[in-house]
Structures are given as C-alpha cells and as structure tokens.
Amino acid sequence: MNSYITHLECPRCGLQYSSDELHNLCSCGSPLFARYDLDAMSKVISPDDLGYRVHSLWRFKELLPVKRPENIISLSEGFTPVIQSQRIGPDIGLESLHFKDESNNPTGSFKARGLCLAVSKARELGVREICLPTAGNAGGAAAAYAARAGMKCHVFMPSDTPSLFSEECRAFGADVRMVDGFITDAARQMQEPMREHSWFDVSTLKEPYRVEGKKTILLEIAQQMNWHLPDVILFPTGGGTGIVGAWKACQELKQLGWVKRFKMPRLIAVQAAGCAPIVRAYEQGADTATEWEHPQTTSWGLRVPKAIADFLILRAIRESNGLAIAVDEESTAQARTEAAAKEGMWIAPEAAAAIAALKDLVGKGIVKQRENVVLLVTGSGLKYVQN
Ligand SMILES: *Cc1c(COP(=O)(O)O)cnc(C)c1O
Numbered sequence: 001m002n003s004y005i006t007h008l009e010c011p012r013c014g015l016q017y018s019s020d021e022l023h024n025l026c027s028c029g030s031p032l033f034a035r036y037d038l039d040a041m042s043k044v045i046s047p048d049d050l051g052y053r054v055h056s057l058w059r060f061k062e063l064l065p066v067k068r069p070e071n072i073i074s075l076s077e078g079f080t081p082v083i084q085s086q087r088i089g090p091d092i093g094l095e096s097l098h099f100k101d102e103s104n105n106p107t108g109s110f111k112a113r114g115l116c117l118a119v120s121k122a123r124e125l126g127v128r129e130i131c132l133p134t135a136g137n138a139g140g141a142a143a144a145y146a147a148r149a150g151m152k153c154h155v156f157m158p159s160d161t162p163s164l165f166s167e168e169c170r171a172f173g174a175d176v177r178m179v180d181g182f183i184t185d186a187a188r189q190m191q192e193p194m195r196e197h198s199w200f201d202v203s204t205l206k207e208p209y210r211v212e213g214k215k216t217i218l219l220e221i222a223q224q225m226n227w228h229l230p231d232v233i234l235f236p237t238g239g240g241t242g243i244v245g246a247w248k249a250c251q252e253l254k255q256l257g258w259v260k261r262f263k264m265p266r267l268i269a270v271q272a273a274g275c276a277p278i279v280r281a282y283e284q285g286a287d288t289a290t291e292w293e294h295p296q297t298t299s300w301g302l303r304v305p306k307a308i309a310d311f312l313i314l315r316a317i318r319e320s321n322g323l324a325i326a327v328d329e330e331s332t333a334q335a336r337t338e339a340a341a342k343e344g345m346w347i348a349p350e351a352a353a354a355i356a357a358l359k360d361l362v363g364k365g366i367v368k369q370r371e372n373v374v375l376l377v378t379g380s381g382l383k384y385v386q387n
C-alpha cells in the first residue's frame, strides 16, 4: 500500500471533500487538510519499518497523499541533517540545541518539500499549469518541480526581491511576473490571468498538499531523535505551512503511537518586527490576524502581511503552549553573521531571525537551559544577494 489518504477535511467547519478531485479552499474559506486512515496504518507499519527506506521525504509515503508511485516528481527532497550547535547554543547556556538544516534541499530551502507534494499530487489529478505568488523561495521550488513534471509554472513576485530568486525561476522555464508591492499584491495580480487560463493555484495553504510536504520535517525530526520529540521547536513564520505542518504531524504521530512518551513540543513562531501580524494577534489574544500595514523586512519569506491560515497558526501556537515573537532587523543581521562565524552555516535571514529570537527567549528564561531545542534553518543564504 502506498498512501493511506481517505479524504480532505475542513479544520474549521468539518466539511469533507474527495481527495481524488482538485480542491483549493473549503467553501467556508478555510484551508483543507488531508486525512488518513491512521488506525489501519498503525496496525501494518511500525517506526522500525522506516529505517531502511529511500533517503528522501518519500520514506513517509503512507502518510503522504500521492496514490500512484509513477506520479511522484522527486529531486530527493527532505532527509535533511539535524546538526548539533557547536557554539551558539553553548554560548547562551543551552544544553541541547540542534539545527534542522533545510538548506540541503533542492533549490536551497524547505519550500522544496511543499512544492514537491503540491506538484506531484496536481499531476496525479491531471493539472498542466500551476501559478503562485511568492516571496522568493516558493517560486524557485515550484518552477523546478514543474519543469521536472513537464508543467507550465507562472510565478508572481514582488519587484524588490533579490534578483537571483527570479533568475532561478526563469532558468527553470517559468513565466515570471514582477509586481510592485508585497506577496499580497502579487496574489491580487495573479487572480485575473489565473481565472482566464484556468491555472491551478498552489499558493501557501490554498491547496491541501504543500502542508503535507512540510509536515515531513517533524516526522524526520522524530525519527532522527529515535522517536522522541524535542521540548521546543522554532519556526521562522510567514505563510505558516512550516508550523501548521509540524502541528498536524504531531497529531498524526500521537494517533499512530509512534512517539515514546508523547509530549507536544512547544511550537514557537518567529516573525520580523517590521511584519509581525501573527505576533500582534497572539499578544492581543485574537483568533485571527489583521493585515500588517507597511511591512518592512529583508527576511523576504517573513514579509507576509496577511496569512490565510492565520487562525491555524494561532491554534498551533496556543494548543502546543508555544508563543509568537518578533525580532528586529539588526538582531537578525547579527545572528546571521554569528551563524556563519560560529557554526560554519551561511543561512537565510529568516532562519537567522529564529536564532535572534532564541537568544532573547533564553535570556528571559522563557526557554530553559535544560530544554531540548530544535531550530529550523529554513534555507540557504546563497540567494539573498542584493544587486
Ligand atoms: C517561506 C520561508 C519561510 C516562512 O515559511 P512559512 O512556511 O511560509 O511560514 C521561512 N524561511 C524561508 C527561508 C522561507 O523561504
């Protein structure tokens, strides 16, 4: 058996949909989640079966939505290393800090996981052309997987994004359109041509499968820690597929009974002070987030003024006893320099923001020195050159 997927379900209103047809959002406007027959699966598969499998996220194929193996479009994504911190952790007194290094993915960021799943499942359901707005990394990943699948890809990107991001998309043969403004403006510009040409929308959480790819980060962490979970995980958060995917994976792992002495990790969302809609909503005790006015940060993946999954991000944070925190540009730049100098890792600024946040939280005693901490290094620093 490959996939144990049974259907799609709305986490807000509970409506169900077929996973054999194309769907974007629920009729109520919420993202949709893939559901699996976890009871049947737990009777057939145990964590011990997973050790000798393919070195990519496809080792978790039963928990992924693609039904026929020939529809899998893979560049060997996932299976990224967990690297022990050499100096940043010890310097701030943390006993156990590990980096999940997502820069090892195809196109250099964790976006590969999500777009690999979105493109593979879209292909299974007969899609020929996809489109998405992007802050940079999602566009490159979508373009790469679309090229490999023989699909056409239309990318809408803010015009001030560093040029390597658009060059990369064009190299993969994508149709790239530069838009004045932010990712929200790029999304608005996309609507008319998308409807006119019936492109399939693979925007963050507007189709159900990018989050399925992202959830494999948490499955890998569990396996890499011998089926234990860390106490705290930090996620640089923009659209929220990373943190929502991890939260969903935790629920599935709990139901499967694969984790020893299951305890929900505290999920921490990190945003930039110049664009922190989730942090503001978290601090106000709100269930949804209002759009951030005049977003300003060069952590491009965090420059998301409005996230469609805001209510799911906030639920993931609160139900896991986590929190949301914002960091300024200067602390992020410092942390980025420090990661290169102290760890030998030239990381994306979004990930550096998470390091800056962690230092703040340990300093305030909110993350304790004895806690096991995993920090998501979401991407490589190589594409972020301004020229
Ligand atoms: C997209 C992106 C993020 C934000 O991830 P979400 O899943 O959208 O919250 C963080 N870091 C990098 C490098 C990214 O490309």
Ligand SMILES: [Zn+2]
Pocket: 010, 011, 012, 013, 014, 015, 026, 027, 028, 029, 030
């Ligand atoms: Zn609904």
